[in-house]
Amino acid sequence: MAESWATLGVDLHLEPTGPGIRRGLSDALREAVRTGRLAPGTRLPSSRTLAADLGIARNTVADAYAGLVAEGWLTARQGSGTRVAERVVAPPAGASARRSREHARPAYDLRPGTPDLASFPRAQWLRAARRAVTAAPHEVFGYGDPRGRPELRTALAGYLARARGVRADPETLLVCGGVAHGLALLAGVLRARGVHTVAVESYGLHVHRDLLRTAGLRTVPLPLDDRGAVPGTLGGVGAVLLTPAHQFPTGVPLHPDRRAALLDWAHRTGGLILEDDYDGEFRYDRQPVGALQDLGPEHVVFLGTASKSLAPGLRLGWMALPPSFVGDVADSLASRTPGVLDQLTLARFLDSGDYDRHVRSARLRYRRRRDALVAALAERAPGVRVTGIAAGLHAVLQLPPGTEQQAVRAAAWHGLAVHGLSMFRHPDTAVAPRDALVVGYGTPPDHAWAGALDALCRALP
Amino acid sequence: MAESWATLGVDLHLEPTGPGIRRGLSDALREAVRTGRLAPGTRLPSSRTLAADLGIARNTVADAYAGLVAEGWLTARQGSGTRVAERVVAPPAGASARRSREHARPAYDLRPGTPDLASFPRAQWLRAARRAVTAAPHEVFGYGDPRGRPELRTALAGYLARARGVRADPETLLVCGGVAHGLALLAGVLRARGVHTVAVESYGLHVHRDLLRTAGLRTVPLPLDDRGAVPGTLGGVGAVLLTPAHQFPTGVPLHPDRRAALLDWAHRTGGLILEDDYDGEFRYDRQPVGALQDLGPEHVVFLGTASKSLAPGLRLGWMALPPSFVGDVADSLASRTPGVLDQLTLARFLDSGDYDRHVRSARLRYRRRRDALVAALAERAPGVRVTGIAAGLHAVLQLPPGTEQQAVRAAAWHGLAVHGLSMFRHPDTAVAPRDALVVGYGTPPDHAWAGALDALCRALP
Numbered sequence: 068m069a070e071s072w073a074t075l076g077v078d079l080h081l082e083p084t085g086p087g088i089r090r091g092l093s094d095a096l097r098e099a100v101r102t103g104r105l106a107p108g109t110r111l112p113s114s115r116t117l118a119a120d121l122g123i124a125r126n127t128v129a130d131a132y133a134g135l136v137a138e139g140w141l142t143a144r145q146g147s148g149t150r151v152a153e154r155v156v157a158p159p160a161g162a163s164a165r166r167s168r169e170h171a172r173p174a175y176d177l178r179p180g181t182p183d184l185a186s187f188p189r190a191q192w193l194r195a196a197r198r199a200v201t202a203a204p205h206e207v208f209g210y211g212d213p214r215g216r217p218e219l220r221t222a223l224a225g226y227l228a229r230a231r232g233v234r235a236d237p238e239t240l241l242v243c244g245g246v247a248h249g250l251a252l253l254a255g256v257l258r259a260r261g262v263h264t265v266a267v268e269s270y271g272l273h274v275h276r277d278l279l280r281t282a283g284l285r286t287v288p289l290p291l292d293d294r295g296a297v298p299g300t301l302g303g304v305g306a307v308l309l310t311p312a313h314q315f316p317t318g319v320p321l322h323p324d325r326r327a328a329l330l331d332w333a334h335r336t337g338g339l340i341l342e343d344d345y346d347g348e349f350r351y352d353r354q355p356v357g358a359l360q361d362l363g364p365e366h367v368v369f370l371g372t373a374s375k376s377l378a379p380g381l382r383l384g385w386m387a388l389p390p391s392f393v394g395d396v397a398d399s400l401a402s403r404t405p406g407v408l409d410q411l412t413l414a415r416f417l418d419s420g421d422y423d424r425h426v427r428s429a430r431l432r433y434r435r436r437r438d439a440l441v442a443a444l445a446e447r448a449p450g451v452r453v454t455g456i457a458a459g460l461h462a463v464l465q466l467p468p469g470t471e472q473q474a475v476r477a478a479a480w481h482g483l484a485v486h487g488l489s490m491f492r493h494p495d496t497a498v499a500p501r502d503a504l505v506v507g508y509g510t511p512p513d514h515a516w517a518g519a520l521d522a523l524c525r526a527l528p
Numbered sequence: 529m530a531e532s533w534a535t536l537g538v539d540l541h542l543e544p545t546g547p548g549i550r551r552g553l554s555d556a557l558r559e560a561v562r563t564g565r566l567a568p569g570t571r572l573p574s575s576r577t578l579a580a581d582l583g584i585a586r587n588t589v590a591d592a593y594a595g596l597v598a599e600g601w602l603t604a605r606q607g608s609g610t611r612v613a614e615r616v617v618a619p620p621a622g623a624s625a626r627r628s629r630e631h632a633r634p635a636y637d638l639r640p641g642t643p644d645l646a647s648f649p650r651a652q653w654l655r656a657a658r659r660a661v662t663a664a665p666h667e668v669f670g671y672g673d674p675r676g677r678p679e680l681r682t683a684l685a686g687y688l689a690r691a692r693g694v695r696a697d698p699e700t701l702l703v704c705g706g707v708a709h710g711l712a713l714l715a716g717v718l719r720a721r722g723v724h725t726v727a728v729e730s731y732g733l734h735v736h737r738d739l740l741r742t743a744g745l746r747t748v749p750l751p752l753d754d755r756g757a758v759p760g761t762l763g764g765v766g767a768v769l770l771t772p773a774h775q776f777p778t779g780v781p782l783h784p785d786r787r788a789a790l791l792d793w794a795h796r797t798g799g800l801i802l803e804d805d806y807d808g809e810f811r812y813d814r815q816p817v818g819a820l821q822d823l824g825p826e827h828v829v830f831l832g833t834a835s836k837s838l839a840p841g842l843r844l845g846w847m848a849l850p851p852s853f854v855g856d857v858a859d860s861l862a863s864r865t866p867g868v869l870d871q872l873t874l875a876r877f878l879d880s881g882d883y884d885r886h887v888r889s890a891r892l893r894y895r896r897r898r899d900a901l902v903a904a905l906a907e908r909a910p911g912v913r914v915t916g917i918a919a920g921l922h923a924v925l926q927l928p929p930g931t932e933q934q935a936v937r938a939a940a941w942h943g944l945a946v947h948g949l950s951m952f953r954h955p956d957t958a959v960a961p962r963d964a965l966v967v968g969y970g971t972p973p974d975h976a977w978a979g980a981l982d983a984l985c986r987a988l989p
Contacts, residue, residue: 209840210841281860
């Protein structure tokens with residue numbers, strides 16, 4: 068049996084409250100493993116037991132464990148629980164004690180999902196905000212339409228039709244707080260309509276799987292190959308969540324045959340396709356492939372976000388919905404629409420062309436970063452292959468079998484935070500895991516990119 | 529049996545989608561009653577049947593029916609369904625056909641809940657936004673702490689301690705989208721912790737009751753008297769939702785004895801008190817009574833909002849939580865925090881004193897409106913008594929028994945939208961309904977206030 072936390076004798080300096088607790092727990096555990104207070108092979112208490120001991124949410128513990136497993140400090144095997152990894156990588160020669168003490172705060176962050184925050188167009192945004200707030204009629208400050216401001220829905224409909232080939236109508240476009248928020252709303256509506264199971268890609272964001280589960284929906288993984296998700300047996304499935312433009316994280320676009328097969332499934336069964344277009348603006352080798360939604364707007368929800376194109380902190384996203392979903396989703400949005408001032412500002416930003424200009428300049432910056440990454444790897448880590456299309460804010464680095472956790476740990480010793488591909492794997496995936504790193508190149512500011520790349524190359528096998 | 533909608537032969541010009549459908553349905557039904565196409569006494573289809581006929585959500589129909597019952601066009605009686613009211617009030621002498629055609633868009637709106645939107649301090653807000661965005665470090669544009677920006681939590685903790693006597697710590701203060709949003713999050717957490725029943729005041733917002741029900745919680749009404757909510761039998765109740773500073777809508781503050789009794793219940797049973805402090809800043813006869821939360825911060829969630837003090841469109845609210853709730857509520861907030869720019873702007877607005885100045889000036893304006901309302905009623909409607917303390921953005925006008933629906937209808941004929949007290953009644957309330965109007969004096973811009981008051985006095989019995 069797993070021991071209780073107290074018996075492990077590890078002193079946790081945790082604030083008693085708050086989401087900082089997840090990081091605090093991760094840091095404390097990592098430090099305990101690193102310093103040997105938790106010996107290799109030690110079995111950790113179950114997440115349920117530890118959560119009860121510490122009086123915190125079980126998910127918090129499970130997330131901390133998952134992160135540490137991905138980083139290679141812990142191992143998790145079916146039937147054997149979570150244990151301290153047998154042989155934690157030795158510090159590379161010359162790594163100073165100072166660096167190891169600091170490593171909970173990495174010098175470089177190449178975890179995917181965040182764009183270059185330093186390039187947020189502050190002056191242009193403020194100008195748009197001033198114009199929007201000055202020109203707005205008084206009524207915009209009221210409760211308003213739960214679908215969002217009509218100015219923004221109109222501006223988005225035009226933009227999405229033009230840039231992403233979405234068949235968008237301001238009446239069926241809803242403003243929300245981002246893809247995760249939209250997905251949470253849709254999950255509630257689907258559950259209320261009797262859906263029990265949603266198919267997801269076998270690699271994806273656990274945050275999305277978690278929020279589907281919170282809404283009472285089971286997720287089943289779809290295999291992935293070089294044409295994207297394989298829509299095999301979808302019996303009993305009421306909806307499919309996909310990233311067609313650029314599969315997250317493997318980076319494969321969904322093949323036209325697969326698109327057709329999925330739409331056929333939706334037509335036949337009345338199932339719903341949830342198209343997560345998180346980074347559809349960013350394609351570097353050719354024009355972006357248009358949205359799947361265009362092929363069947365009655366069966367597809369298109370979800371987009373300003374989190375990658377502008378900044379996650381804005382908390383602005385949008386959904387193009389089949390008409391039959393608009394009423395229910397708007398009802399559940401009611402008290403949770405984003406602030407109207409940001410909505411009006413984004414509408415101005417789109418209408419003025421500032422949004423297009425910003426996306427073009429970001430596309431150029433990310434493309435350069437990606438090119439530099441590919442070039443550096445070709446020179447310094449020839450055993451590592453970059454897969455996935457030239458798009459988005461992350462690349463997948465295929466590693467020799469059995470080296471993923473070691474690479475993640477080595478990166479940590481070089482002051483670099485990076486995620487292994489296993490971090491994104493659906494727990495019910497049948498196929499054997501592949502060893503790879505998911506490298507986000509959006510995060511470092513321009514001046515830190517060369518240093519981050521150097522640290523990455525040192526960490527690779 | 530109720531007839532199906534088609535048999536009623538009423539032509540509904542409804543957009544097929546969107547939340548406009550509720551208003552569209554209300555307008556179409558009202559017009560059908562007004563023109564006689566739906567004859568007095570006609571039984572309407574059940575909300576379930578009509579929703580199925582129209583292919584819309586049942587709640588949409590139920591809400592439209594409830595609104596029309598409150599306005600007096602329909603009647604709803606246990607066992608007899610919803611019917612067209614027997615004798616719709618005759619138009620007052622001189623009411624033109626033009627006015628009656630227009631009355632779906634009232635000339636004056638005295639429904640409670642919205643502040644004076646014309647006085648939103650645009651220039652000061654933009655100045656604060658410019659300073660906040662210019663000074664912010666890059667990292668603010670990232671995903672950030674789900675509890676909200678630390679700058680805002682710190683500013684709010686100081687303000688709430690000073691202005692509302694809240695025992696607030698930035699670590700346990702969370703930023704959300706308003707009281708309804710906070711309540712929805714808390715409802716989910718309470719349900720997950722095994723709570724089944726929440727006691728609410730017997731008069732209150734049906735939106736709040738609905739979102740508790742959506743989270744799977746049953747609501748039971750607490751009687752109200754001149755000392756506020758009566759905490760009688762609270763067996764099986766896991767939480768109590770209250771408006772202690774200014775009961776909504778009756779306007780009574782919660783008596784100290786009741787506060788003590790409720791806290792005693794919370795201590796004994798581990799129950800949670802949800803303190804909705806929606807308009808606590810606005811008291812006109814004396815200093816505001818401090819928050820109930822101060823008496824037992826481990827048992828009380830304090831919920832506040834910028835929706836009344838500034839504008840609902842900002843979608844900014846806050847919660848001071850018992851430490852044991854912070855983790856779970858923050859987890860469910862994750863993807864739904866308000867935009868960081870609005871958060872930073874509000875922090876500046878609080879720190880600079882702009883918020884206090886705006887509240888002081890708004891307090892003066894609303895106090896004058898309230899005084900004018902009371903004076904006009906004393907002169908022109910001496911049979912009508914104003915009850916509730918001099919506070920907030922609404923007053924309750926006690927009417928002679930049996931005259932509420934008539935007054936609401938008469939107001940509609942005078943181009944005035946106003947709610948009867950029955951609109952806010954919990955359906956399981958045992959005590960007989962009182963006849964009253966709930967008059968919100970926040971909404972009309974200053975120049976329209978005299979006209980709105982005049983229309984109100986004409987409509988009163």
